[in-house]
Amino acid sequence: MNSRLPSVPMAVGAASPRRLPASGGVGLKPEHFQEILATRPDVGFFEIHAENYMVDGGPFHHYLSRIREHYPLSVHGVGLSIGGAAPIDRDHLAQLSRLLKRYQPESFSEHLAWSSHGGVFLNDLLPVPYHAGTLARVCGHIDQVQDRLQRRMLLENPATYVEFSASTMAEAEFIAELVRRTGCGLLLDVNNVYVSCVNHGRDPYDYIRALPLQHVAEIHLAGFAHDVDAAGDSLLIDSHGAAVAQVVWDLYAYALERVGPVPTLIERDNDIPAFPVLLAEAHRAERMMRDLVRPSLALRT
Amino acid sequence: MSDHQAFADALLAAESTCPPGLTAWNGSDPGRRFAVYRNNVAASLVDALAETYPVTQALVGEEFFRAMAGLFVRTNPPRTRILSFYGDGLADFIEAFTPAASLPYLADVARLEMLRVRAYHAEDATPLDSGEISRLLADEGRLPQVCFDLHPSLALVRSRHALVSLWAAHQAESVSAALAAVVPDSREAALVLRSGLDVEVFLVPEGSALFIMNLRQGIAFGPAAGLASAGDAAFDLAAALGLLIRSGAITSATIAGSIPS
Numbered sequence: 001m002n003s004r005l006p007s008v009p010m011a012v013g014a015a016s017p018r019r020l021p022a023s024g025g026v027g028l029k030p031e032h033f034q035e036i037l038a039t040r041p042d043v044g045f046f047e048i049h050a051e052n053y054m055v056d057g058g059p060f061h062h063y064l065s066r067i068r069e070h071y072p073l074s075v076h077g078v079g080l081s082i083g084g085a086a087p088i089d090r091d092h093l094a095q096l097s098r099l100l101k102r103y104q105p106e107s108f109s110e111h112l113a114w115s116s117h118g119g120v121f122l123n124d125l126l127p128v129p130y131h132a133g134t135l136a137r138v139c140g141h142i143d144q145v146q147d148r149l150q151r152r153m154l155l156e157n158p159a160t161y162v163e164f165s166a167s168t169m170a171e172a173e174f175i176a177e178l179v180r181r182t183g184c185g186l187l188l189d190v191n192n193v194y195v196s197c198v199n200h201g202r203d204p205y206d207y208i209r210a211l212p213l214q215h216v217a218e219i220h221l222a223g224f225a226h227d228v229d230a231a232g233d234s235l236l237i238d239s240h241g242a243a244v245a246q247v248v249w250d251l252y253a254y255a256l257e258r259v260g261p262v263p264t265l266i267e268r269d270n271d272i273p274a275f276p277v278l279l280a281e282a283h284r285a286e287r288m289m290r291d292l293v294r295p296s297l298a299l300r301t
Numbered sequence: 302m303s304d305h306q307a308f309a310d311a312l313l314a315a316e317s318t319c320p321p322g323l324t325a326w327n328g329s330d331p332g333r334r335f336a337v338y339r340n341n342v343a344a345s346l347v348d349a350l351a352e353t354y355p356v357t358q359a360l361v362g363e364e365f366f367r368a369m370a371g372l373f374v375r376t377n378p379p380r381t382r383i384l385s386f387y388g389d390g391l392a393d394f395i396e397a398f399t400p401a402a403s404l405p406y407l408a409d410v411a412r413l414e415m416l417r418v419r420a421y422h423a424e425d426a427t428p429l430d431s432g433e434i435s436r437l438l439a440d441e442g443r444l445p446q447v448c449f450d451l452h453p454s455l456a457l458v459r460s461r462h463a464l465v466s467l468w469a470a471h472q473a474e475s476v477s478a479a480l481a482a483v484v485p486d487s488r489e490a491a492l493v494l495r496s497g498l499d500v501e502v503f504l505v506p507e508g509s510a511l512f513i514m515n516l517r518q519g520i521a522f523g524p525a526a527g528l529a530s531a532g533d534a535a536f537d538l539a540a541a542l543g544l545l546i547r548s549g550a551i552t553s554a555t556i557a558g559s560i561p562s
Binding site: 051052054055056057058059060061062078079080081084085089092095114115116117118119120121122123124126129161162163164165166199200201202227229230231233235237 | 304305306308309312313322323324325326327328329330331332333334335337338341342345346349378379380381382383384385420421422423424425426453454495498
């Protein structure tokens, strides 16, 4: 068994049991329900997409209830459309609130993106222009979500393919201001950082340094796919369909040095491999966290 | 805000267009980059339909299915953020879709597949204890007035086509051999039901289908059986009841006109 690392030090207070452990987690997929219950793999936590569990009954709730008894849980929303022009959907927020009450997850997170407009759900995480108007709107939405759910949420930095001529702020600056004004935490998706920085000709290391890293409470790692834009320059696609790339592991190591050990999720939503493949990536993240703290903390083995 | 409206419209437009106000760091045409979003939206929704409708897809082939689903997605985008039941209207869409007219059973197969997904995620309910059911069935005086509540996952499709046989053939080891034995034009009714964690599909005779539909509508045992016999002279009450009991479909019972206990 891996020894569990202490939780990421937060701004105030002692470690709370209501927090994800600073270890490697894996996205929970129906393909793996039975294997997880049968083998109880050494996983720090599981993460679910909230909307997949907004159903009345059946196997999803059956297995999640049982898995939840043995593992910390992160609920990750993909449908709130926090970056949307429209107000937050109250019915959807109410369903989310019921789900969180039922499973009492250690963490809830959503995206800096929009996915609904004019009553239509577009099923993608769409980009937001960065200026004073959108900043005020997104802050209002985050305030509303945190008030309704009575908990702090984590906001994930996006993977984007276009930028807006209307933007007046850098993305990291926009996120820093959102975190400052709303008190939300940050879900640092290191793959998204890499994808967006390549797509927009930026330095991913500079981007990470510009974020309010003291508020990072979870990290996501995933794989990307390659494409090119109209000029023939690299255009990376956040596919969640491949192993974590070495360049992303390198960037993760850099982030860990600045953030310290932090709950780290291996995300895989397409071409889902056998569970041990994902587990090995989660354990690699844990080894990197352990190596990080070894010089200063004598860990038991 | 109009920026989101233009962006959303271009995502679902039939022709590839690029909304205004987009830029790229290297000055390249943002249309190519915007197309990533367009493709993500269409492909993810078509994938969601393919997951719900595997037999429908197998019957027409992947290429045809994805082209048809692509049209459906643009004209019927999701109105909810919960995609579990997305594509509920695909069967009706197929019925009006001329290129699929040579497969008149396709829409009913799609109906069956959506009912399976609905059954999978339906509310949980505990089957009524078999001793309690036996006691009710033995009470001949009151049995005709008993109303049986059926499992929330239970649903029926009555078709002019052999929809159960067509669906079942795709679960067989050798699909082509199993399909060759199906006579598509024979009438069949399907009973869909989740038993424990597994969704099951039963081929039921017309009389059983009528009987179960009547019970589902809250009609008491006596009249439900009478209507089924009137609709199908070959109605076999014992077989219909046996199926409901074995599959755990009966979840509670009340005597008509009495207060539920």
